[in-house]
Amino acid sequence: MEGFEDRKNEFESDTLEPETATASQPEPSDGGGGHATHEARIAELTDRWKRAMAEAENARKRAEAARIEGRDHGIALAIEALAPGFDALALGIEAARSGPDAKDKRVAQHLEGLERIRSCFDTAMKALDVRIIAPDDAAFDPAHHEAIDMQVREGVEAGRVLVLHRPGYAIGRRLIRPARETVSAAPEPQEG
Secondary structure, eight states, X not given: OTTHHHHHHHHHHHHOOXXXXXXXXXXXXXXXXXXXXXXXXXXXXXXXXXXXHHHHHHHHHHXXXXXXXXXXXXXXXXXXXXXXXXXXXXXXXXXXXXXXXXXXXXXXXXXXXXXXXXHHHHHHHHHTTXXXXXXXXXXXXXXXXXXXXXXXXXTOXXXXXXXXXXXXXXXXXXXXXXXXXXXXXOOOOOOO
């Protein structure tokens, strides 16, 4: 909005009537040329008004974009800080499911509690427009995925996600962290 006040004051000063002119005094006749001068002045002021309105609308749009960017940046920082906790929770759930005591009533109750906690986190992330990047048998996308290992697997084309080691997170177009995966590789060409 820099310069807006200057332009507003300039616009107002241009539109003020001289103190000597009053509503009862007729315009001096200049042989009909005065009407054209007034029309030109009205056109000029209308053009300046339209430009000022467009500038104000552009400033509003820039402010809204900055507000959204600031919100997304703050959410990204929070998710980045909480992500190791989300990872530990997922590991705890997996360990409880696959452990030897998985059928024990107390372990099942703990597992149910852990699942509820994860559900609350997932609901909160959806409310904040955070996408969880957790590909399941998807094509490897270097913009959102990070391959930490490659394996040849029979019957699987190269470049497919085989194992998700850690989910990724994104908000809008901003990648908070990539998903870490093992990706299928093309088999080595056979000699001979």
